[in-house]
Amino acid sequence: MARIGGRNxxxxxxxxxxxxxxxxxxxxxxxxxxxxxxxxxxxxxxxxTAPQPEATPAEIPARIAADGGAVDCRTIYGDDLWNELLWRPGSLLNQTMAPPPTAATAFADAATPEVVVTCAWRFDAGGIVTTLSKVDAAAASVAAAALGGEGFSCEESPAATVCSRTRAGVREEHTVRDGLWLSSVETRWHPEDYGARLDHEVWG
Incomplete structure (x- = not known):
């Protein structure tokens, strides 16, 4: 057998x-x-593979507000929606205790809201004002009739009453649940599923 050259x-x-x-x-x-x-x-x-722990009831903004705890604008927004609003061109947030700027004045007067927080967003094109208020538990039973009479489309369930209306570029969304009223007025810009995403963050 021949040897390979260079191998020692x-x-x-x-x-x-x-x-x-x-x-x-x-x-x-x-x-x-x-x-x-x-x-x-x-x-x-x-x-x-372990299930991720969910927020305890004490961490849900609705429970905090009901118990008289401090709720601010950052509390009621999930991270994705907060970032979407924050990075909108010209975004400016003003947190106040102003009453809901809804056109449904009849319901607002009947509900006599105790404002928890109002988040007024201003953008280069449009704006959004969202208000979380405490209301009497009976407000849920009259919300659909009162808002429906003013042209809102409402859905009622044992848990909540949810109403919305879009008119002349202004969209209003209202949720009445567990002694709280979440009201949003969106002008010229309507983020996708804005009301539903807020409801999920506030009530879990």
Whole structure:
């Protein structure tokens, strides 16, 4: 059998033994890390498959407001909607205790809202004013009739009354639930599912 040129058996054999010794040493040195690695992989898999904890009732803005706690504009917006509003061109937020600027004055007068917070957003094109108020529990029972009489489309359920109306570029959305009234007036710009996203954040 012909020998491969440039290959010296006297060098190749010791080199192979040296490589094997190095690999064996590395394996021996890594043995103490095997249990740690197995534990890390197990923890990672458990965390990835474990259900994520939901907010407790005490953390929900509706519960905080009902209990008389402090609620501000940042509290009632989820991160995605907050960022969408914040990065709108010309975005400027003014937090006040002003009453809801709704055109449904008859319902506003009947509900006698106790304002928790009003978030007035102004943009280069349009604006949005959202108000969270405390109202009498009976307000939910008259909301659909009062708002429906002013051209709002309403949906009633045992949990809430939700009404909306779009007229001349102004969209109003109202949710009355659990002694709270969430009112939004959107002018010229209407973020997708604005009212539903707010409802989800406020009531969970």
């Amino acid at each position: 058996r006297w060098i190749a054999v010791p080199a192979a033994l040296l490589c094997a010794a190095v690999v064996g040493s590395l394996v021996w040195l890594s043995l103490p890390m095997v249990p740690v690695t197995i534990a890390w992989v197990g923890d990672t898999l458990r965390k990835a």
